[in-house]
Amino acid sequence: MTERPGNESGVGSEAPECENLLGLWRVRRPSVDAQVRLRTALVAEARVRLDEVSAATRGTLSSLLPRCESGDPWAWMLLFPLVRETWGLPGDQNRWPEIENGCLVLASRAVPLADLVLTMRLHRDVQHPPDDAGTDGNRAEAALNARLERLRVRLARFADPADIASGLGLDILLAPPAVDKAADAVRSEEDRQDGPAMRVLLASPPPTGDRDFRPILDRIRTTLDGEVPLAPAPDPDDLCAALEREFPWFGAVVERVHDDLLLGARCGRTFFGLSRPLLLAGPPGVGKTRFAHRLSRLAGLPMGMVNAAGASDNRLLQGTARGWGTVTPSLPVLLMLRDRMANPLVLVDEVDKAGGSDRNGRLHHTLLSMLEPSSSRRWPDEALAVAVDLSRVVWLLTANDTGAIPALLMSRLAVVEVGTPRARDFDALFAGCLADAADDYECAVAVLPEIDPTALDAMREGFVRGRLQARQLAALIRRALVAGAKAERKLRC
Known part of the structure; x- marks a missing residue:
């Protein structure tokens, strides 16, 4: 984007770094600084163009710009069709650099629409290549068509494809997916069977005389019998880029997760797993709990949470044994039952404030047995009366004061300090x-x-x-x- 005279965005001296943005998007994610520079330049450009749009559009645009300046990705999604009024249609080659700038900002904020529009731009390049283009267009077009089908599914979670198509002139969105449903069903079944899985129940739970617990036990026998799927490992770069955008002050934590996943993939691990349970240590109010929730959602992991500060015993985590008034399996087993996934994320919040007693059970003691690699592979669930394999559970703990955590438990954890937002x-x-x-x-x-x-x-x-x-x-x-x-x-x- 070319800086206009009199622009007060403060990015004029950095304009050369914003050239060839589509190429930049193809090869690497933009840094946070690049996002800020582009966002500032785009807002300044939109303000300059306010006089060029209709009165109705001008009012909407004026109200959206403050939200765009704050980095609200949905404001950018709403802004895009409006600026198109002066920036030209997707087929307008003279205006595509500006459109690509806008898409790059959107893509950097993880908005599917931007990814879609940039894919369509690449799709156009394949269908109408320049004279000096290569000859391997068929393979490139096939890859882009496959990608388009995946993007259709993602886009449907956020907006009606018909609305996006009419707003951007992308009629190809309205075409029926070019997928053989029978073949796709076969592939889905094969993917399910061939994906990572493990056995959770190491024996069949014996019958129970508890009428209330019997339906739960029957579900466990049915759902967790045999191989239970594991959530697959995501691309470390993509996952951690999204986390870094949302939590830029969590740099050390994101780096730890990234490096763990990267090394695991290099060693052949196909499911999501961390080499050691992760303890996020830092002052209250810095986003530790929210980070855990976002990690589970972005990684596709089912999640359960124990608030250790309010726990007077270990029952929230360990469950209750047969013979008690209410029989309850352990929290990891309940999560596996709910989502039929063998590697759920368990968040133990404020573990430094955990209570309990030798008589009622201490949460720290239960955690030790669940985190210890040797015992987690054959952990005795007293409600099921059999051993279960908890070795693939993803553990995330938070604390304000690590000095209040027993040394033996600390020795099992990878501790990462979290600072306050800057x-x-x-x-x-x-x-x-x-x-x-x-x-x-x-x-x-x-x-x-x-x-x-x-x-x-x-x-x-x-x-x-x-x-x-x-x-x-x-x-x-x-x-x-x-x-x-x-x-x-x-x-x-």
């Missing part, structure tokens, strides 16, 4: 708070009320100057969303 992490924090609010209300971020730009500027300044902590910021964002909803209600009245 001033430059405001955009990522803000986007995360909006995403959390959208999850709570089961809607897309784009559906949330608009936050007043003045309030947003005040929150940014307060955070940058150190007057606001992450938890305070999250509470203020919720209040700003409520204020936005009230303002919208008044306008309607």
Whole structure:
């Protein structure tokens, strides 16, 4: 993108680094700094073009730009069809550099639409190659068509493909998928059978006389009998790039996860697994629990959580044995039963505050037996009355004070310190708070009320100057969303 005279975005001296962005997108993910430079340049470009669009578009565009400046990916998704009014259709070769810039920013924020549009651009290159293009177009087109089919499925989770097609002129989205359903069903079954799996129940659980527990035991026998699938290992670069975007102050944690997955893949591991249980140590309110939730979602791992601070014994983790009033299997087994996955992620939150007693059971003691490699392979579940294999469970623990954790348990953990978010992490924090609010209300971020730009500027300044902590910021964002909803209600009245 060419910097215009009088632009105040502050990126003019760095413009050469933004050239050939499609090529950059093909070979490596952009750094966080590149995302900020591109976002700033795009917002400045859009502001310059405000006079060139219709009045209706101008109003919508003006309201979206503050959200775009904050890094809200859904604002960028809404912005894209609007700027198309002056940036040209996808077939307009003169305007494609600007469109590619916008797509790169969107792709860097993990918005599927951007990935789709860039794929369609590559698809166009294959179908209408330049004179100096290579001759191996058939293979490239086949690969891109296969990728397009996968993107259709992903896109459907976020928006109606018909709306996207009409907004961007991508009619190919409306074509029926070129997939042989019978062959696809066979491939899916083969993939399920050939994927990583393991035996969890090391013997058949004996019958029970407990009428309440009997239906649960029958489900366990049916669901966990034989080989149980393992969640496959994701691409370490893709997973950790997404985590780094959302949690830039978790650099050491993300690096640890990345290197563990990378080495595991190099050694032939095909499922998601960490070499050692991971302890995230740091002050409260820095996002440790949210990081665990995002890791499980991005990696496709089922997740369960134990709040150790509120545990007076070990039953939440260990379950309860036969003979007690309520028979309950251990938490890992319950997660395996719920999702039929042998490597769920178990989060033990605030493990440094765990209670318990020798009589009622100590959470730390149960954790030790579940984390120890030799005992985890044949861990006795007292509710099932048989041994189960917990060796592939992914363990993530959080703590504020590692000094309160027994030394023996600490010796089993990979400890990574987590610092507080920095001033430059405001955009990522803000986007995360909006995403959390959208999850709570089961809607897309784009559906949330608009936050007043003045309030947003005040929150940014307060955070940058150190007057606001992450938890305070999250509470203020919720209040700003409520204020936005009230303002919208008044306008309607």
